[in-house]
Amino acid sequence: MKKSLSIFIFVLISAFLCAQEGTPLEITGYADIYWKYDFAEQENIGTYFANNHNSISLGMLGLGLQKSTGKATFVGELAFGPRGQYLSIPNGDDSEANAGNSFHIQNLYASYDFTDKFNMTAGYMGTFIGYEVISPVSNFHYSTSYLFGAGPFQNAGIKATYAFSDKVSLMAGLFNDWNVYQDFNGISHVGAQLALTPVDEFSAYLNFLTGSSEGGEANYSSGTLVDLVASYDFSPKVSLGLNAADYTFQSDGGYSGVAIYPRYNINENIGMGVRAEYFKEKDVEELEGQQFTSFTLSAQLKHGGLIVIPEVRLDNNNQSGFLKKDGLTATKNASQVSIALVYAF
Numbered sequence: 001m002k003k004s005l006s007i008f009i010f011v012l013i014s015a016f017l018c019a020q021e022g023t024p025l026e027i028t029g030y031a032d033i034y035w036k037y038d039f040a041e042q043e044n045i046g047t048y049f050a051n052n053h054n055s056i057s058l059g060m061l062g063l064g065l066q067k068s069t070g071k072a073t074f075v076g077e078l079a080f081g082p083r084g085q086y087l088s089i090p091n092g093d094d095s096e097a098n099a100g101n102s103f104h105i106q107n108l109y110a111s112y113d114f115t116d117k118f119n120m121t122a123g124y125m126g127t128f129i130g131y132e133v134i135s136p137v138s139n140f141h142y143s144t145s146y147l148f149g150a151g152p153f154q155n156a157g158i159k160a161t162y163a164f165s166d167k168v169s170l171m172a173g174l175f176n177d178w179n180v181y182q183d184f185n186g187i188s189h190v191g192a193q194l195a196l197t198p199v200d201e202f203s204a205y206l207n208f209l210t211g212s213s214e215g216g217e218a219n220y221s222s223g224t225l226v227d228l229v230a231s232y233d234f235s236p237k238v239s240l241g242l243n244a245a246d247y248t249f250q251s252d253g254g255y256s257g258v259a260i261y262p263r264y265n266i267n268e269n270i271g272m273g274v275r276a277e278y279f280k281e282k283d284v285e286e287l288e289g290q291q292f293t294s295f296t297l298s299a300q301l302k303h304g305g306l307i308v309i310p311e312v313r314l315d316n317n318n319q320s321g322f323l324k325k326d327g328l329t330a331t332k333n334a335s336q337v338s339i340a341l342v343y344a345f
Helices: 002-019 082-087 146-150
Strands: 026-038 056-069 072-080 103-113 118-126 154-163 168-175 189-199 202-211 223-233 238-249 254-265 270-281 291-303 306-317 333-344
Touching (some): 146 238
Antiparallel strands (some): 189 202, 306 333
């Protein structure tokens, strides 16, 4: 009965949105599966997503709705599957308490264009921090960077964006704690983004997020994060991306890192790309923070809405943070290969 009622409500809402004046209701989506083999024959490289060893595993199914009426726009996106349920906060881990929750809200927000230059948006949104995102469609590489896993995934709050010109805009907003759609301790963070597009081939985003979360200075999301994202297209075939970030906890600690993303498109259906990353956890008192270097080579083979992503990844940790095949011996190096199938519509 509950299932039938949910389907009826969804159809009713869709019909109502379609009946309103404005742009047609847009329905988009994606799905992904992958196989990964770690040469230590176990889960070893601990970045988000594509963790299962030697298994054909599910990523997630994402479904999005978007509707514009006049100057107002609504966006909603749900994700189903292991990545949506267990790896995309706030659903948490695969404990018994979360076993009945099979979906995750990726986006749920509304925006309004007061003028051609001034817009306000409120709701639960994919973060403005970082180069990589949760959706496998928007990333060139299937595995994700250390910078991606260390930063926020989502920001719930209200933000205002003013476009000074078609080349310069500024966003400022008030947000909850990282990755939560409701915060009973109140708005705790302030964020901003300066976007620059001086020429069509180049874009840069300087991001800022600071605040204090429940748990005080020791909380991982209490501190100040400065993040730079940039890209330059040398030609229709050659491009370079950059992500650099520094996060300082209110107490000792934090992280800093940089990743570059050179890419070459052989044609519109075949591309090759590299991600080279350095990531360091900041020293705490007399304890040296871990340092990671990572080199990822990926290809994208496209046909219609299908994307095939074969990938090779080599990681190094200065404190022997990986394991050898016996599962007991520590080592500084880890390597894996994977292939993912991503379909977008």
